[in-house]
Amino acid sequence: MDKAKVYDLPTRLFHWLFAGLFIAAFAITKLIDDESPWFSQHMLLGMTLFVTTLLRVVWGIIGSRYARFSSFPLNPLRLIEYFREIFSTKGRTYFAHNPASAWAAVVMIGLALGLGVTGYLMASGQKEAFEDIHELMANAFAFVAVAHVAGVVLHSLRHRDGIALSMINGKKDNEEGASPIASSHRWVAMGMMGIIGLFAFHFYKNYDAAQATTNVFGVELQLGESDSADHQGTTKEGAEHEDDDD
Numbered sequence: 001m002d003k004a005k006v007y008d009l010p011t012r013l014f015h016w017l018f019a020g021l022f023i024a025a026f027a028i029t030k031l032i033d034d035e036s037p038w039f040s041q042h043m044l045l046g047m048t049l050f051v052t053t054l055l056r057v058v059w060g061i062i063g064s065r066y067a068r069f070s071s072f073p074l075n076p077l078r079l080i081e082y083f084r085e086i087f088s089t090k091g092r093t094y095f096a097h098n099p100a101s102a103w104a105a106v107v108m109i110g111l112a113l114g115l116g117v118t119g120y121l122m123a124s125g126q127k128e129a130f131e132d133i134h135e136l137m138a139n140a141f142a143f144v145a146v147a148h149v150a151g152v153v154l155h156s157l158r159h160r161d162g163i164a165l166s167m168i169n170g171k172k173d174n175e176e177g178a179s180p181i182a183s184s185h186r187w188v189a190m191g192m193m194g195i196i197g198l199f200a201f202h203f204y205k206n207y208d209a210a211q212a213t214t215n216v217f218g219v220e221l222q223l224g225e226s227d228s229a230d231h232q233g234t235t236k237e238g239a240e241h242e243d244d245d246d
Contacts, residue, residue: 004174005181006096007166009189011067014056015167017196019145021049022112026142040212040223043123044203047216050116051199053109055192060109063188064181066095072102079103086158093159095178100155101163104148111141123221 025045032038060069073079079099085092097105118134156164166172170184206215212224 002174003169003171004095004178005170005184006066006172006178007170008064008067008181009170009184009186010059010063010192012167012170013189013193014052014059017052018049018056018108018112021045021052022141022145025049026138029138034224037209037212037224040207040209043119043221043223044200044207044214046115046119047203048196048200049112050119052196053112053116055195056109057113059188059192064183064185065179066097066181069106072097072106073099074102074106075099086154093173095172098155098163100151101148104144104151107144108141108148111137111144115141120221123223124219125222 025042028039028042028045032042059067062068065071073094082099114137115134118130118137121130122134152164163172174180203214203216207223208214213220213222215221
């Protein structure tokens with residue numbers, strides 16, 4: 001069957017950048033101690049992910065047909081029907097997002113925005129108040145992401161409609177009645193990557209590794225434990241130890 005263009009380039013780039021940034025940030029929290037200087041990279045990646053997500057929300061409103069949220073089949077009854085059919089009959093196929101992938105995308109975008117807001121609040125001095133909520137959102141995101149990948153594998157085995165490659169080449173089987181998009185919007189993709197790159201450059205350019213801080217448009221954010229704070233703590237403990245010896 002002939003292939004037709006369904007996902008534009010901005011949508012595909014967002015998809016992989018979104019996944020890569022979250023995996024990197026999440027891995028740091030699980031593999032690196034929060035007192036390590038490297039832990040600050042988690043926050044920097046998280047802020048970049050937040051900017052990326054905001055741009056995806058904009059593109060989900062003004063973008064091409066299948067990038068827009070209005071095209072997502074988000075009716076809960078259609079989701080139930082989709083799962084019932086996938087385990088019983090061949091069921092219907094979808095030229096763009098199926099109900100499961102549509103819901104997964106919306107939930108992960110919402111969680112990414114929530115992670116960005118709670119992460120910012122934590123870095124602004126309210127760590128204890130939002131740390132548990134932030135961690136809960138991160139774990140929920142990871143769960144949905146794993147379920148999404150499992151769903152893609154199951155869907156691919158069941159329907160063999162090229163869904164696994166559609167976020168790489170932007171194409172799926174040209175089914176009867178489908179309405180392929182006319183443009184990949186390469187210039188929009190370049191602009192989006194440029195904006196994300198500028199924000200990431202700003203975050204890292206103003207990052208102070210010794211203090212574990214970054215300055216975001218005039219607001220100083222504490223990303224981790226600073227070397228100076230550790231040194232002061234060690235000095236204080238040493239002084240207390242000397243007093244005890246006296």
